[in-house]
Every structure is written in C-alpha cells, then in structure tokens.
Amino acid sequence: MKKQAINARTYGVKPWYDPRVRSLVYQTLAIALVFWGGWVLVENTLSNMASRGISTGFGFLDETAGFGIIMHLVPYDATMSYGRTFWVGLANTLLVSCMGVIAATVLGFIIGVARLSSNWLIAKLALVYIEVIRNIPLLLQIFFWYFAVLSNLPSPRQSADLGSALFINNRGLYLPQPVPQEGFGLFIAGVVLAVFAVVWVAKWARKRQLATGERFPMVKVALAILVTVPFVAYVIAGDPLGWDVPALKGFNFKGGITVIPELAALWIALSLYTASFIAEIVRSGILSVSKGQTEAANALGLPNRLTLRLVVIPQSLRVIIPPLTSQYLNLVKNSSLATAIGYPDLVAVFMGTTLNQTGQAVEVVAMTMAVYLTISLLISLLMNLYNRAVAIKER
Amino acid sequence: MTDLSVMPPKKAIGPIQWMKRNLFSTWYNVVLTLVVAYLIVTSVGPLISWFFVDANFMGSDPKDCSGAGACWVFISQRLDFFIYGFYPGEQQWRVDLMFLLLAVAFVPQFIERFPGRKWLGLFGVVGLPVAGYILIPGGPFGLSEVESTKWGGLMLTLILAYIGIIASLPIGILLALGRRSEMPIIRGLCVVFIEVWRAVPLITVLFMASVMLPLFLPEGLNFEKLARALIGITLWQSAYMAEVIRGGLQAIPRGQYEAASALGLGYWRKMGLVVLPQALKLVIPGIVNTFISLFKDTTLVLIIGLLDILGTVQSTVTDPSWQNVAVEGYVFVAFCFWVFCFGISRYSQSLERKLDTGHKS
Numbered sequence A: 001m002k003k004q005a006i007n008a009r010t011y012g013v014k015p016w017y018d019p020r021v022r023s024l025v026y027q028t029l030a031i032a033l034v035f036w037g038g039w040v041l042v043e044n045t046l047s048n049m050a051s052r053g054i055s056t057g058f059g060f061l062d063e064t065a066g067f068g069i070i071m072h073l074v075p076y077d078a079t080m081s082y083g084r085t086f087w088v089g090l091a092n093t094l095l096v097s098c099m100g101v102i103a104a105t106v107l108g109f110i111i112g113v114a115r116l117s118s119n120w121l122i123a124k125l126a127l128v129y130i131e132v133i134r135n136i137p138l139l140l141q142i143f144f145w146y147f148a149v150l151s152n153l154p155s156p157r158q159s160a161d162l163g164s165a166l167f168i169n170n171r172g173l174y175l176p177q178p179v180p181q182e183g184f185g186l187f188i189a190g191v192v193l194a195v196f197a198v199v200w201v202a203k204w205a206r207k208r209q210l211a212t213g214e215r216f217p218m219v220k221v222a223l224a225i226l227v228t229v230p231f232v233a234y235v236i237a238g239d240p241l242g243w244d245v246p247a248l249k250g251f252n253f254k255g256g257i258t259v260i261p262e263l264a265a266l267w268i269a270l271s272l273y274t275a276s277f278i279a280e281i282v283r284s285g286i287l288s289v290s291k292g293q294t295e296a297a298n299a300l301g302l303p304n305r306l307t308l309r310l311v312v313i314p315q316s317l318r319v320i321i322p323p324l325t326s327q328y329l330n331l332v333k334n335s336s337l338a339t340a341i342g343y344p345d346l347v348a349v350f351m352g353t354t355l356n357q358t359g360q361a362v363e364v365v366a367m368t369m370a371v372y373l374t375i376s377l378l379i380s381l382l383m384n385l386y387n388r389a390v391a392i393k394e395r
Numbered sequence B: 001m002t003d004l005s006v007m008p009p010k011k012a013i014g015p016i017q018w019m020k021r022n023l024f025s026t027w028y029n030v031v032l033t034l035v036v037a038y039l040i041v042t043s044v045g046p047l048i049s050w051f052f053v054d055a056n057f058m059g060s061d062p063k064d065c066s067g068a069g070a071c072w073v074f075i076s077q078r079l080d081f082f083i084y085g086f087y088p089g090e091q092q093w094r095v096d097l098m099f100l101l102l103a104v105a106f107v108p109q110f111i112e113r114f115p116g117r118k119w120l121g122l123f124g125v126v127g128l129p130v131a132g133y134i135l136i137p138g139g140p141f142g143l144s145e146v147e148s149t150k151w152g153g154l155m156l157t158l159i160l161a162y163i164g165i166i167a168s169l170p171i172g173i174l175l176a177l178g179r180r181s182e183m184p185i186i187r188g189l190c191v192v193f194i195e196v197w198r199a200v201p202l203i204t205v206l207f208m209a210s211v212m213l214p215l216f217l218p219e220g221l222n223f224e225k226l227a228r229a230l231i232g233i234t235l236w237q238s239a240y241m242a243e244v245i246r247g248g249l250q251a252i253p254r255g256q257y258e259a260a261s262a263l264g265l266g267y268w269r270k271m272g273l274v275v276l277p278q279a280l281k282l283v284i285p286g287i288v289n290t291f292i293s294l295f296k297d298t299t300l301v302l303i304i305g306l307l308d309i310l311g312t313v314q315s316t317v318t319d320p321s322w323q324n325v326a327v328e329g330y331v332f333v334a335f336c337f338w339v340f341c342f343g344i345s346r347y348s349q350s351l352e353r354k355l356d357t358g359h360k361s
Helices: A002-010 A019-052 A082-115 A120-133 A138-152 A184-212 A218-237 A261-288 A291-299 A304-340 A346-358 A361-390 B014-022 B027-053 B072-084 B089-110 B117-135 B153-179 B184-199 B202-216 B225-251 B254-262 B267-282 B284-304 B309-317 B326-355
Strands: A160-162 A166-169 A172-175 A177-180 A241-244 A247-249 A252-254 A257-259
Touching (some): A019 B184, A019 B202, A082 A261, A082 A346, A120 A261, A138 A304, A138 B309, A138 B326, A257 A261, A261 A304, A291 A304, A304 A361, A304 B284, A346 B202, A361 B184, B072 B326, B089 B117, B117 B153, B153 B284, B225 B267, B225 B284, B254 B267, B284 B309, B284 B326, B309 B326
Antiparallel strands (some): A166 A172, A177 A241, A247 A252
C-alpha cells in the first residue's frame, strides 16, 4: 500500500485517486460519523431522561435497596444499598460459573473419551447424549430441571434424606456445614506444609532426572504426602472439625448449607449443556494426534500410560484449549439465563430488580455489560497465557 | 480360488465375534457393557410406556388424561396457540402461506439436483422478507392488520431467527471486511464493535434493546417491542457473523487478492467479484452453525415478554385448568427444536465434506 502511494505521488496522480489520501479521508469520515452518532445518542438520552425525570449519575448506588435476595454469599439484607446488590449478584454469577466450569469440564472429558471408547455401547451412548443435549435450547433445559424435576420433589416434611445428614426436598438440597474449632489452624498448617513438600520433591526429582535420567514416581509420592501429612496433623489436633447438621424446624430446615433449587437447576443444566460441546472438542482434540505419534512412542518403549501422559495428551491439549476457552466464555454468559428461573445472579438482581426500582437504565446496563466484558477479557487472557505455555515451541 | 486358507477365519466375522470385539473385549468392558445395558433396559421400558402405552392421545379436555402416562391431549388442544400465538384464527392462512413459501424456498436446498434450486434460494433471501412484510402484519391488498403483540409461538421463533440471520449477514460482511482493512481506525472500530457484542450475553443485549433503546431514540420515534428485540438480536448476531466470515476471508489464498489487484480491480470489485464469492462459499457451514445457535437463542426473548414457542408453552403449563403438563410441554418444544437443529446440523456437516476442496491451508 505504501509503495503504491509513493508511486502514485511521483507519477502525478490526482489526489482523489491517491490511495493514501483516500484512506485518510475515509478514516476521518468514520471517526466523524462515530462521534456524531455518539453525540446524538447522548443528546437524545439526556433529553429523554430529563423529560422522564430520571437523574443521571451513580448516586443511586448508595441508596437503600429495600428488597431481599434469596441467596447471598456476601452479607446482605434489605437495608443495604443498591451498590451492595451489585456485589451480591456478581458473587452469585461467579459462583454458578465456577461450579459450572468445573462440572462441565469433568463431564465433558469423560463423555468425550467415552465417545472414542472401544466399547460400542458406551461410544453410542455418548453420541446420543451429545446429539440430544446440544440441539435443545439451554433455556428449555433450565426450565425442565427447575419446573419439571426439582419442583416435583417431595415437600420439606417428606424430604428424602441420605444418612440423616443430607436432605433433598423441593426447597433445596441441605448439606451439613463444616465448622472449624480450636486447633483447626494445625490442620491448615499441615496442608500448607504438604504442598510445600510436594513442590520441593518435584524440583528435586526433576533435577535428578536431568542429571541421571532416572524417573521418580512423582504422582504416587505426591499423593502419599498430600494425604498423610494433613491427616496426621488432623489427628494430632484432636478432630478439630465440627458439623452443623441441618434439622427440620417448623416448615423448613435450619442450619447447614442450603443449595437452593434455582442454583441446582441452573448448575445442572449449564453443566450438562456445556459438557456436550466440550465432549466434541475433546474428541476432535484426541483424534487430531496422528497415529504415528502413538506408534513412535510405543517403538521407543514407553508404556501405554506414559504414552498417553507424555505424548498424546500434551499434543491434543494444543487443539483443545482454544475452543475450550470459548466454551467457558459461553458458560459464563449463559449463566445469565438465571434470571428466567429467579436465581439471583447479576442480571436478575442488578439488571432486573435494581433497574426496575431505580430506573437508572443506562448506568445499570453499562455496569453489567462492563462486568461481562471484564470476565470475558480475563478468561481469554488467562487461557492465552496457558495456550502459549502448551503451544509448539519453535526454536 | 476356493482355497480355504485365503478365506477369513469363520470366527472373525458374525455377530458373536462382533460382540466379543466391541462389547466384551476386556474385563472392564464386560462390566461397563453389563451395567450400561442394565440401565438402558430399566429406563427405556418406563419411558416407552410413559410416551406411548399409557399416554392419552384422544380427547379434548383435562379429564381425558388418565395421569398414568403423558397427556398429549394438552399439546393437541393448544397446538394452535403454540404455532400462531394470538394470531386471529381466520387470518392464520397467511402464516400458513408463509410457512409454505419458506419450505418451498429452503427444502430444495437440501436436495442436490433440484431444478432451479439457486433461484428458489435467491427467492428465500430476497423475496421471502417482502412477502412476509406484506402478509404477516397485513395492511396492503385489503388484508386486515394484525399487531405484532398478537404474534407468537413457532411463527415468532421463525421470524426472529430468519430476520436475525438475513439482516446480520450484510452487516457481518461489512464488519469482517472492516476488520481486515488496512486502515487502522476502521479496523479498530470494527474490532471494538465485534468484541464488545461477543463478550456480553444475549440477555443483556435484549434488556438493553427493550429498556435503553427508547432512551436513545429521539422523542416521538418509537419501535414496538418485537422490533426492538430484532434490532438487539441483529446487532449481536452480526458480530458473530463477522467472525465466521473473517475465517473465510483468511482462508482465501493471498494470490487471489493479488491477482484481482493485478487485473486492475478496485477494492469493492476485488472483494465483490473475486474474494467474497469464494469466501462465502467456504463459510456456508459456519453460517449454518451460527444459525442453529441463533435459533436456539431466540427462546431468550421470553425473558423480555415476547411469546415465542417456549414462551407459549411456558405460559400454558402454569394454566391451572391443566395439571402437571409441564413435562409434556417441554418435551414437545424440545422435540421441535431437536428435529430442526439436528437436521440442519447434519446438512451442514455434509456440506462441509462436499465443500472441502482442500485448499484451506
């Protein structure tokens, strides 16, 4: 482009045929158009808001919210501010997203491997699962779990119990809550100590392998350290963990941890739906490693387990990671469907109730979109870093 | 040639050998097969009896359902509502005509050697919106007007998905060209536009369209709720479309661009006559796939109060005169979506194989 422009100049071409001049004009026009459009929007919005009596600015965040939220990880009650509802919603969104990412990844890898199983029945079952689940809208699946399955569970008085510590009914799942007591610090210290020990042994084993070529059974040793050290610490501290077991009081259960049905339905549907996409990604990733790689590893005398760990998985991860990232992003975005069943996520609480009560549409929508934008950029950044670590090193 | 030594050994073929190899090859495969087979046998039986044997197909009101199996009476009684929403009964032939035109335009696309397939496709993209614009809202030619608040059901789902995809295609092409432009400012604007829309969930876009759009527009200019949702869906979808088309543009070898420039074609003729026809052909499967996801995502409009097919079902399963029909309703909607999405995705896969001419890399 540049060379052409210089040539055009030297041969005395008219300026409106000169690509460089043209491109400058187009870009100036584009910028002018964007600014003009933005100005018109702002102008319209301000005059519209003035005529409807809506004030601008973020002052409303300090006002009292006055509505309750059925689930909050951050301390919250109705006397707190609208600003606090933002954090409550954000925490709930992050909670269901993290739970969903973990469950969908585990499930997706299992199903993806099952799809390639030598067992005909297992492979076909995985295929049916994938084709059925991913062709049905997620919102419908959330409705199904929430309205058709979970709300048909027995009422609190007839709730199903597992070992009289875990209860399921149509109000949710009730789990005993661990309560740390005196001496629990010793157990934590044991865990920290074990982690440090594993890191140190791993470094030592690596150095030894580089020096002598001998492999060290790292996985077994690491597991042994991680289990024994905290266990010994736990015993020495004298069982420092109490349990707050839920119990039926009046019409519902009190105590313990409650998983509300909205969260459960959203989590199940998100995990199952995303897992069907991840399974396909995993399958194509494994298939992308050519057979020659496995055969070469076998020819070198590597046992099957090591072939998988050192040859096949690292190479397939390169193919799997980029689409997996976009599935994680989709899951976080899809968690906003919570608003359809009333799980108090960011969209339901902040963009729903807070927006309706305050009428501050511009500020609320901008804040919500900024949150999703940040999460998306963060996840892609992290995954890009990881991707760079596993990518082919060309020297 | 009947020398037995060159024939395969008898035991290597046949069902028993097949089962031995594919179901019972190792001890853990034996265990897995038996467990899975047991699970399938125990769950399929009750499912079949719920779906068919104990189900009620005939009848006209809730009393005709025994409650032992599925109550399909509910679906058949409310089918009109699920398909047309509140569209007045005597005018429903207009919607039926549109369904017919839609089928005439697009079903032949699945058949390789259908005469005039391309012309029908062109009609589907250009003529169909015009026909729909006249037929469905009514107005001209003495057709009585039907407001968009009365549209609903499957009809609304198809309208949203169809307009969303058709309108986002040209915007997506422009955005993709902009993103690959050599002008830094144009490129920057397109990148920001695409990435922002792709990063936010569709629900926030729909909320924005329904709550914020009226604030953005000058006073007096107001859109109906459906039009606002369509604007949101189109902008959101065009960002995805742009990324798909960009993939196609990148797959065209550099030589094609250079050859077109060498022939003296300007930018728009180079793109329009040489690059885009090849690039768009390459990304047809990708476009079909985005269409499938858009089709599934149209269900989200029920959150801003439009009654698409899921919305109509959701609003009737809570109807007190019918008890416990939620599962039947959801199964019906799931079946509709599944047939559609599975069929189209199979088509897109076969297209991918056919179009794979091998010069992608």
